[in-house]
Amino acid sequence: MSLEFLTAQGWQAKRHTLTTFQTYLWGTLFALPFILLAGGMYRMFLFDRAVLLDHTGLILLAVIIVSVPLHEALHGFGWKLAGRLQKGDVTFFVHNGIPMCACRTVLPTKAYLTGTLLPFFILGGGSFIFLLFCPGTISVLTALVNLMLPGADLAISWFVLRSEAELIADNPDGAGFIGLVKNQE
Template sequence: MKSKKENKDFNRVQADLKANGFREKDVIIPSGKAMVLGIVYALPFVITLGLLYRFLLIERAHLSEVGGLSFYIMFIAIIAISVVIHELLHGIGWAISSGKGWKVVRFNINAMMPSCACKVALKKKSYLTGVLAPFVILGLGSILFVFVYPGTVSLLTLMVNFIAAGADLLIAVNVLREGNCLIADHPTEAGYIAFYKSSNV
């Protein structure tokens, strides 16, 4: 049901743009590749900040015992809260940058995980605002958290938020390589569709 609704939203956008002389270019990233490359894109931030934590903050860190039920409950809670806020920030970014509010944003639950997509094609800058909102806001927030309260909780929060933003960085790098176009979320795959006015795609 949800995939039909997603395709219907995209088909409407696609038809409107084609009627106005746009041609489309699909940029699909296989899920496995997106996961691996997302981690690669996130690693420089995780490693750099991890080293700063190790050499500057470890002396005053609030450390928790690694392992045991309480640790795993804490870790799962960090992931769950971070993912929800991550997807909400995507939506807020697109709602604001599009100038059209929440009506352009779609929230879904897939495999018990929340996700967010933009239902309209946006200019590159507006699209990137939504894509990078979690990286910027949660990233800066995590760095501030780990410096104010260094320890197991803040370090795990930092790692989760930057790794979760890795795929967003991958998408953003690809979008920045595009020319003058509109960008729409791909309705069923990881990636996006670039709509070009000219025939040079």
């Protein structure tokens, strides 16, 4: 189903987009409680047994280089699986040197949210567990990166739930989505 087909069939489309500033602001605000929880837990309960390493900048860079493509791949995997999508419905590309993933078809809200939140649950949750069992420089940086990356995804998911849309199209122009609601006639 395409967006054009659905609007022709009586669905009302409403664009919910975030500017770059809004993306960073909302992303930070939504990620902050999880980052504070991980950082506070690390500092209060895990620091005494932490394995601290030098070269923090290099470790952070390595975590980002690995986490960003994995984050995007999990979006695609979640959308493909939850939406039972065909080949080509999810695309991966590089924009301004950053790996990106986009869903090219309209999904039910639940399927869209699955793909949107999968990186938070898998990478964020996995990093949190890694931090608990192996506290140290690598695990704390991994947790902080993997809890910060899905901040905008958490914000977008919150906006999806507030929109009461039945179907969702990934916004092709930036952060956000197009919500579709059946017209009441």
